[in-house]
Amino acid sequence: MNLALLFDGDFISADRVLLRGRRLEHLNGILKASTGDRIPVGRVNGAMGFGEVLKLSDQEAELQVTLAHSPPPALPLTLILAMPRPKMFRRVLQTCASLGVKDIWLINSYKVEKSFWQTPWLSEDNLRENLTLGLEQAKDTVMPQVHIRKLFKPFVEDELPTLLADKRALVAHPGMTTPCPTHLDGPAALCIGPEGGFTDYEVAKLGEAGCQGVHLGRRILRVETAVPVLVSRLFDACQ
């Protein structure tokens, strides 16, 4: 936690918050904070700054917050992911949030096992918790939006074309002839398949919706590795 993300419910006045639970444990256990210390904070979807510790106990911490600067820029990316295996999914969410991805669509695909959709990590609270961990890691405040689409065909036929309007649209898929582009300077949409990849039918449907098939070299990467590799290739993290 390189920043404590503050939610509306944490505020007891315009510039004071009470922290409990995980963030309090971090203050006490990891940061070993004391009264008077300043710790980095940010208000969800708002500005970043510091919180000065006014009171601290095992039950709660009271901080006076000063929020003065903007979060880092978001990536102009719509990420469309075949729903990952649950044990990877949490990490993928955290990774996306830490990289600055703000628009995530979880879609079905032939090789997505039905059971993946049953994972408790898809609950609203758990999505928010894992995205929060990613934002706190990266020092960002802007909560990504997650959209869940459990039917492939209606999504690709009815929603995807609109979603892709005015974007460079790509589907990363082994065996394509075009290398994945680098250093885009405008908005993009990127589809990433499940373990084992999209089927030929699915790649064709994504193509009909406007996605260009691109490859990423000979190596087959797990989704949790492919996401940072592709994002780093498409956009310049240093800008």
Place this chain on the structure above:
Amino acid sequence: MNLALLFDGDFISADRVLLRGRRLEHLNGILKASTGDRIPVGRVNGAMGFGEVLKLSDQEAELQVTLAHSPPPALPLTLILAMPRPKMFRRVLQTCASLGVKDIWLINSYKVEKSFWQTPWLSEDNLRENLTLGLEQAKDTVMPQVHIRKLFKPFVEDELPTLLADKRALVAHPGMTTPCPTHLDGPAALCIGPEGGFTDYEVAKLGEAGCQGVHLGRRILRVETAVPVLVSRLFDACQ
């Protein structure tokens, strides 16, 4: 497992192997292979091809192997990592192996907790097992070399300058003024710090040894995310 990596001990003749354990379970449980099926295999540090299943039981599988093509090119990268927290370490190893990193130096740093060096994941068998998983994911055969250096100063003063000879040498560190370069066309060495970063003293020592400090933008990434982001930035995966 997109390829079964074969070791010398698996061979019962020049072109036949017996598989047991994890690889056999994968054949039976995931691939649901039958006699006559061909599965992708590669010989450690050697060629890749396929293995035709001759016999298959719950105890073992016998395959006739045909090895005809080369593994994907290695990255010309020496990766120097402050020893990661054990729960991340396994994944970092697998990620490095799947990305094509072949030369990994695990070094000490002020913020590396002493207990990290006690992890069983550093045993020779466990290193090989996790690197194997990464190679099998990416369809590669060339086993990375892992070097362990538990003392920072002797490593940086006595070994690092030689290691960096003829390489573009970088240390990724937040707050540097130079952005991390992209698309290198020659060998490189990259140092990545622990959670919380290298200390100023350590960055200065790495600088004396020849490493240029570079940043990766405002976001602070976990090592398991920073590795693929940096590797993807430094080298073109599609080449």
